[in-house]
Amino acid sequence: MCIHYTASKFQGGKDMGNKPSGRHYFAEGITNRGYISLLPNMMSEWERTYVLMGGPGTGKSTTIKMIGLDLLDRGYEVDFLRSARDPDSMAGVLIRRFNWAILDHYEIAPLHWRAPGVIEHFVDFSKYCNQGKLEQQRLRVLELEEKIKRGQQRIGEILAEEFGGRIRERFYAKADEGRPWLPKLYASDLFKEAKGPWSKAQDALKKIQKSAVQSFFLHGINPEGWLNLAPYFLTDYDQIRFDGEEAHEAMEWVLQEAEQLGQVIDIVLHPLYPDEILGIVFPERNLAIWQGDPEHLEDQGLGCPFSNDLKKALLDTQRLRDKLKAIYTKTVDFDQVDSMKTDLLNSILRDMDKKVHTID
Secondary structure, eight states, X not given: OEEEEEOOSSGGGOOTTSOXXXXXXXXXXXXXXXXXXOHHHHHTXXXXXXXXXXXXXXXXXXXXXHHHHHHHHTTOOEEEEEOSSSTTSXXXXXXXXXXXXXXXXXXXXXXXXXXXXXXXXXXXXXXXXXXXXXXXTHHHHHHHHHHHHHHHHHHHHHHHHHHTTOOOGGGBOSOOSOOXXXXXXXXXXXXXXXXXXXXXXXXXXXXXXXXXXXEEEOEEEETTEEEEOHHHHTTTSXXXXXXXXXXXXXXXXXXXXXXXXXXXXXXXXXXXXXXXXXXXXXXXGTXXXXXXXXXXXXXXXXXXXXXXHHHHHHHHHHXXXXXXXXXXXXXXXXXXXXXXXXXXXXHHHHHHHHHHHHHO
């Protein structure tokens, strides 16, 4: 096994002369075990959520992105949550200082994003649509939504067929149903009965009581291949990289040692095999521990080109989504959407100011 150390370009991992940079990651993933959402686990720490309702193409993702960038310019630390179904789109943003989030209801796992105790503010984008025009396209909208649903299911089936059989026996303990880094896992019914061995790392994670553990993905799937966010996410972190066959055991040892740290730990899951951990990030220590080079997909077992069946299923589903978005977009009054975006941003800023004064 080889170990490489890479220092960040800024002392302490932060350039104090610049505004904070936004982190980009996926809170959900399309894996060989179905569609997995990590949002329920994340939301246990959230205090407020602004939920944007409405069909695709009505301006929700753009609104989320623009508000996130504005808050970033104002000096707030912002996490940008990419859409697992459309990696180039935003499914949400998280304002880390306050644990407040803005979510696109359409882009996240249906009916599985709500969390008790979270204050919710709903914004309905459908009121900015011409309802008469939408009504004329109702049957077409229902048809496209059904085809998209079948397309997503087909993608899951192909992933299960092509990647479902990989097992690294030497790195696993006895199989059980526990996945402690996915304590409130949501997976699609198609793979509800899927069984399989889970990494020995779970034994170490069960012992981490003092540390705040959060899991997410840094790779998104699209017809062109993998969208790899890892190099950008880890830019300002000192990095320790494990290479070779013993990398998995080394990661297990790191997790066991992390038991006593009592700090924030971010776990990066494999985009196809959510039982495998690609990296462990310690934000408070400005340190990232990774399997191989985060810039090389081959090191993460993602170097093989997509099969023709998978590429076709992804491309067909994307085209259906584009057609559905086009129907909604033609009905939207974007002047009203822009006005609402300004009002929503101002409301968030006022609420944050009140929060700061309350804390002080």
